[in-house]
Amino acid sequence: MKLVIAIVNNDDSAQVVSALTNAGFSATKLSTTGGFLMTGNTTLLIGAEDEQVDTVKEVISKHSSTREKNVPTSAALGRGLSPTDVNLTAKVKGATVFVLNVESFDKL
Numbered sequence: 001m002k003l004v005i006a007i008v009n010n011d012d013s014a015q016v017v018s019a020l021t022n023a024g025f026s027a028t029k030l031s032t033t034g035g036f037l038m039t040g041n042t043t044l045l046i047g048a049e050d051e052q053v054d055t056v057k058e059v060i061s062k063h064s065s066t067r068e069k070n071v072p073t074s075a076a077l078g079r080g081l082s083p084t085d086v087n088l089t090a091k092v093k094g095a096t097v098f099v100l101n102v103e104s105f106d107k108l
Helices: 010-022 050-062
Strands: 002-009 027-033 040-048 067-072 086-092 095-101
Touching: 002 010, 002 050, 010 027, 010 040, 010 050, 040 050, 050 095
Parallel strands: none
Antiparallel strands: 002 040, 002 095, 027 040, 067 086
C-alpha cells in the first residue's frame, strides 16, 4: 500500500478531489501554504494500492494545470511586500506528488 501526498494549487483542488472521488479514491484535504510563492495550496492525502498509484497520478495531472504567477523579488523578503516588489513571473506546476510506502493501514 502507498500514501500519495499531492500538493495542489487551491484553484485546482475542488476539481482534483472530485475527479479522484469519481475514480473511486478518497482523499483527506489539508489547507497548506507554500514557502516560495507564499500562496495557499491544498495538500491531499490519498491511500492507494501499489498498482493504483499511476492512476492516482494521472487523475491529478489531468485536473491540475500549470500557470504563471507573479512572485516577489528577494529584496522584499523580511520587510514585507509593496506593489513594486511583485515584478517577477514564475511558472508554477499544477501539482507536486510524493509517494510513500505504508507499513500498515487501519480504519478505527
